[in-house]
């Protein structure tokens with residue numbers, strides 16, 4: 568069986584993936600999204616990335632759901648960043664210690 572992480576880290580990772588997968592379906596007409604979850608043993612951080620190939624939404628500045636994700640990551644001492652390179656979808660990357 569794979570090693571388990573502290574419950575609050577696993578729970579936050581679940582919440583981040585759930586929200587980050589809802590957005591491309593809801594806002595971006597994405598055809599695919601990939602989720603990558605890995606433990607970086609060098610600095611004991613769980614890295615979660617959700618990348619989609621959809622259009623970038625007009626309302627990204629408002630970002631209420633994304634603010635919730637940032638707060639959740641920050642509460643654990645982690646961070647989450649969004650990247651939307653022009654024409655290349657959206658990616659959310661979180662690092663949770």
Ligand SMILES: Nc1ncnc2c1ncn2[C@@H]1O[C@H](COP(=O)(O)OP(=O)(O)O)[C@@H](O)[C@H]1O
Pocket residue numbers: 590591593594595619621622623624625626627628629630631632633634657
């Ligand atoms: N993956 C995404 N692709 C394109 N646009 C997005 C994506 N995620 C968020 N957005 C844009 O950012 C806005 C805010 O997203 P979010 O904070 O999750 O709030 P909500 O989903 O409740 O509208 C969305 O209304 C949408 O315009």
Ligand SMILES: [Mg+2]
Pocket residue numbers: 586589590632633
């Ligand atoms: Mg949302």
